[in-house]
Amino acid sequence: MIQVKNIQKSFGKLRVLDRVSFDITESGIVSILGPNGSGKTTFLKILLGMVIADKGFILYQGQNISHSHRYRNKISYLPQIARFPDNLKVKEVISMILDIRNEPANPESLIELFGLAKYMDQKLGNLSGGTRQKVNIVLTFMFDSPVIVLDEPTAGLDPVSLIKLKALIKREKSKGKIILITSHIMSLVEELSDEVVFLLEGNICFKGTVEKLKAKTNTEDLEHAIAKILES
Amino acid sequence: MIKIFKYSFSDLMRSRWSLVYLAFYLLLGFVLLFLNNDLSKGIITLMNVIVILTPMIGTIFGVMYFYNSREFTELLLAQPVKRSVIFFGQYLGVSISLSLSLIIGLGIPFLAYGLFRSGVIVNFLLLLSSGAFLTFIFVALAICIALFNTNKIKGFGYAILMWLFFAVIYDGLMLLSMMVFADYPLDNFALVASFLNPIDLSRIMILLKLDISALLGYTGALFQRFFGTNLGLIASWSMLVFWTFWPIILLIRKAQKKNF
Amino acid sequence: MLRGITIFIILSSIVFESNARSHSVCHQCDLPTLSIAVNEVSHGDTLMLEKGIYSSPGIEITKPLTLIGKPGAVLDGESKDYVLKVLSDSVFISGLEFINTGKSYTKDYAAIYIHKSSIFTLSNNLIKGSFFGILVEKSKNGQILNNRVLGNATREDQSGNGIHLWDCDSILISENKVSGMRDGIYLEFVDGSKIIKNYSHHNVRYGLHFMFSNHDQYARNKFEENGAGVAVMFSKWIRMENNRFINNWGTASYGLLLKEIYDAEVLNNTFQENTLGVYVDGSSRVNYSGNTFRQNGWAIKVSGGCYTNVFTRNNFLGNSFDVSYNSKMNDNTFNSNYWGSYAGYDLDKDGTGDVPYRPVKLFSYVVNKTPETIVLLRSLFVDIINFSEKVSPAFTPDDLVDLSPSMQVFK
Numbered sequence: 001m002i003q004v005k006n007i008q009k010s011f012g013k014l015r016v017l018d019r020v021s022f023d024i025t026e027s028g029i030v031s032i033l034g035p036n037g038s039g040k041t042t043f044l045k046i047l048l049g050m051v052i053a054d055k056g057f058i059l060y061q062g063q064n065i066s067h068s069h070r071y072r073n074k075i076s077y078l079p080q081i082a083r084f085p086d087n088l089k090v091k092e093v094i095s096m097i098l099d100i101r102n103e104p105a106n107p108e109s110l111i112e113l114f115g116l117a118k119y120m121d122q123k124l125g126n127l128s129g130g131t132r133q134k135v136n137i138v139l140t141f142m143f144d145s146p147v148i149v150l151d152e153p154t155a156g157l158d159p160v161s162l163i164k165l166k167a168l169i170k171r172e173k174s175k176g177k178i179i180l181i182t183s184h185i186m187s188l189v190e191e192l193s194d195e196v197v198f199l200l201e202g203n204i205c206f207k208g209t210v211e212k213l214k215a216k217t218n219t220e221d222l223e224h225a226i227a228k229i230l231e232s
Numbered sequence: 233m234i235k236i237f238k239y240s241f242s243d244l245m246r247s248r249w250s251l252v253y254l255a256f257y258l259l260l261g262f263v264l265l266f267l268n269n270d271l272s273k274g275i276i277t278l279m280n281v282i283v284i285l286t287p288m289i290g291t292i293f294g295v296m297y298f299y300n301s302r303e304f305t306e307l308l309l310a311q312p313v314k315r316s317v318i319f320f321g322q323y324l325g326v327s328i329s330l331s332l333s334l335i336i337g338l339g340i341p342f343l344a345y346g347l348f349r350s351g352v353i354v355n356f357l358l359l360l361s362s363g364a365f366l367t368f369i370f371v372a373l374a375i376c377i378a379l380f381n382t383n384k385i386k387g388f389g390y391a392i393l394m395w396l397f398f399a400v401i402y403d404g405l406m407l408l409s410m411m412v413f414a415d416y417p418l419d420n421f422a423l424v425a426s427f428l429n430p431i432d433l434s435r436i437m438i439l440l441k442l443d444i445s446a447l448l449g450y451t452g453a454l455f456q457r458f459f460g461t462n463l464g465l466i467a468s469w470s471m472l473v474f475w476t477f478w479p480i481i482l483l484i485r486k487a488q489k490k491n492f
Numbered sequence: 493m494l495r496g497i498t499i500f501i502i503l504s505s506i507v508f509e510s511n512a513r514s515h516s517v518c519h520q521c522d523l524p525t526l527s528i529a530v531n532e533v534s535h536g537d538t539l540m541l542e543k544g545i546y547s548s549p550g551i552e553i554t555k556p557l558t559l560i561g562k563p564g565a566v567l568d569g570e571s572k573d574y575v576l577k578v579l580s581d582s583v584f585i586s587g588l589e590f591i592n593t594g595k596s597y598t599k600d601y602a603a604i605y606i607h608k609s610s611i612f613t614l615s616n617n618l619i620k621g622s623f624f625g626i627l628v629e630k631s632k633n634g635q636i637l638n639n640r641v642l643g644n645a646t647r648e649d650q651s652g653n654g655i656h657l658w659d660c661d662s663i664l665i666s667e668n669k670v671s672g673m674r675d676g677i678y679l680e681f682v683d684g685s686k687i688i689k690n691y692s693h694h695n696v697r698y699g700l701h702f703m704f705s706n707h708d709q710y711a712r713n714k715f716e717e718n719g720a721g722v723a724v725m726f727s728k729w730i731r732m733e734n735n736r737f738i739n740n741w742g743t744a745s746y747g748l749l750l751k752e753i754y755d756a757e758v759l760n761n762t763f764q765e766n767t768l769g770v771y772v773d774g775s776s777r778v779n780y781s782g783n784t785f786r787q788n789g790w791a792i793k794v795s796g797g798c799y800t801n802v803f804t805r806n807n808f809l810g811n812s813f814d815v816s817y818n819s820k821m822n823d824n825t826f827n828s829n830y831w832g833s834y835a836g837y838d839l840d841k842d843g844t845g846d847v848p849y850r851p852v853k854l855f856s857y858v859v860n861k862t863p864e865t866i867v868l869l870r871s872l873f874v875d876i877i878n879f880s881e882k883v884s885p886a887f888t889p890d891d892l893v894d895l896s897p898s899m900q901v902f903k
Contacts, residue, residue: 011491045492049309049315051492052488052490069312069315072312072313075310077310079306079307079310083302084303084304085301085303085304085307086303087243088243099235100236101311273832276810280875283870284872400876401873403868403871403872403873407865407868410862410864411862414861414862418864419864421864422864422865422867431871435871439869442810442812442870443812443869445741445765445788445789446767446813446866447866447867448743448767449743449744449745449767449790449863450863450864450866
């Protein structure tokens, strides 16, 4: 489904991704892990066409995504920081995205789920970080895309919403979707992930299930497994 | 693209600054006409003002909008929309909303003072269209500068510098070099140099209207041909169109390569 | 009106000279050609020319006569010679059409040539395709009224003047229309004459040209799109009033040139859209008052030694440059004019600005030195250097100021 071939990207002298290649063929949840600055977000942005790779390419359903934009119809993206135009109202930003994508969507149930109804007429600039993240989640999950990309989805969420989000992710997974997640919350990754891609200094140093990672590092939980990789 | 344009445009039209800009032109128009009570005199004064002011406003708005709408841009980039469409749509949003403020802001006072009953409507249209062209050109240049500079302060500084260069410094250098090389034939240089600066270009179109008697006083054959016939007007307009297009092309090309 | 007066004069001359008779001239009449007619009739008679083309190269009129053309009466010079040569006093010529004078580089062939005549009237004639139109020499007390001279000159050296006076006195030139000639109206050594309400346009050189002529007046004429409007040279005591100088464009083209002029009056004229409105060269004691300068390149350009000229109560509206000097010297006075570009204020409400106005801009000095810099007119940079010069004059005459600029346009 998604094939990543030799992706290389530098910002100035800093090499963020160095010949990264991997394939995601089956549906399920893939977590992309790594320390700060390891290139996780950059990779996701390349996948979404927001950052242009220096070398290499990504195939989505066999099609090269560079110079294409239609494939983004099939991807929903939750950016790391929920930033919106400040003087738009919540309902305006939702209807704008609906208008631009022009696809069947179901925002109402999500609005209800996260209790956003009372904020619909508020300007985004006046909302708290957590509420904005909820709007962000609504925008991401309201479309029925086969691929969902979540960059730090839990940032700023209260526990209740976190539980709702996890349920939501699991529900989408059950529909046979590919879900890419980056997160620093290891418990979340351990709970959800079918597969883990571990990035370190621009290279993949591990790819496989959480169990394999634990077995390889001979540790009890994911947090320690990662710590061990980083130490070695 | 229409959609992107629509959202940028409505976003801008609701913003305080567009209203301030509109109010400024309304005030300028009414005050000028109130003081002069003469449309053609008002137009002459405005021509001098517009050649400097619209590029400045275009530059400042262009840069400001680009940096302030980064979130909006990023939101759009993840959507199934072409990059060129996103940037071109936003560019049109800024340029058209600014041009509209100009046209409405000056149009209302002039209409109120009886534009249609006067013989100056052609001059007034020339005034508005050169103002609109300058807005389009300088918004594009400003967004280009913003695209090349991620640092806000730097980008803002360069953009103001660019305006200052085209509005004042360029003419100073031109005058200085013409005085230094006064012994050589200069009419080619004078015309070519004016064509390489969009502000000078619009100014020359205004000169063609207001100062043709003075321009024809100079002996150079090229000047005579250029200012004495329609050649001047045709050449200036086509050059202005060229000036509008290349920064847009640069803008879109840079936007294609930019990382967000 | 003028036509009426002329006919009255002509008729009264017929009535009161009891022995004068009127004769018809036509191809079938007793007097079939003009040359026969002129020879046959006696002193003071009237010739009525019927419709028809009369071959008449170089016909001389040597006795007082009245020639009246009926509509369609045409005198044809057959491109050989003058058409009519008037060599007598008291000749009246009216209503005739003149075509085809000779062309020469040595002789000034004219449709109507008048030599040493006193009391003559030329009225309502039409002159087409002639080398010179009306040429008057050593004559006085004549009137040239309501004639039309139409040429198609393109070059100065191959064309003559429309109405040309040389060594004359007390002539009235009124309501004529001249176009397409070298100079529309030319006067040399002509004193005490008036040029009123003529329309001189599209002439190759000047609309009106004065040389060595004193005590003349020209008023209410219109000069439009000539090579240059009016050139007044080497003359004294000339009054110029209520004329209009329009659209005289081109290199060193001007509405009015005053060269070596003394004690003249330039009053209530309009100078509109000329490259130079008034070009003053070596002229002194000239009063300029009540004139309107509108959208000229240079409203007034002063060069050479010009002393004690006074500019007062003039309007300067939308000129690219109001006043231009080529030196730092100034001995002329600018007072109480209305300057369209004046930016001062009138707090004491006395109708004059509280801040003096400097009509000479630094940029006009720069353009004098380097003409190509004109393309920078109205640029911000030029405004800045003009402003700095205004604050502390270094290149322009520092005593050239209008201390009481008017706040209101003079009507």
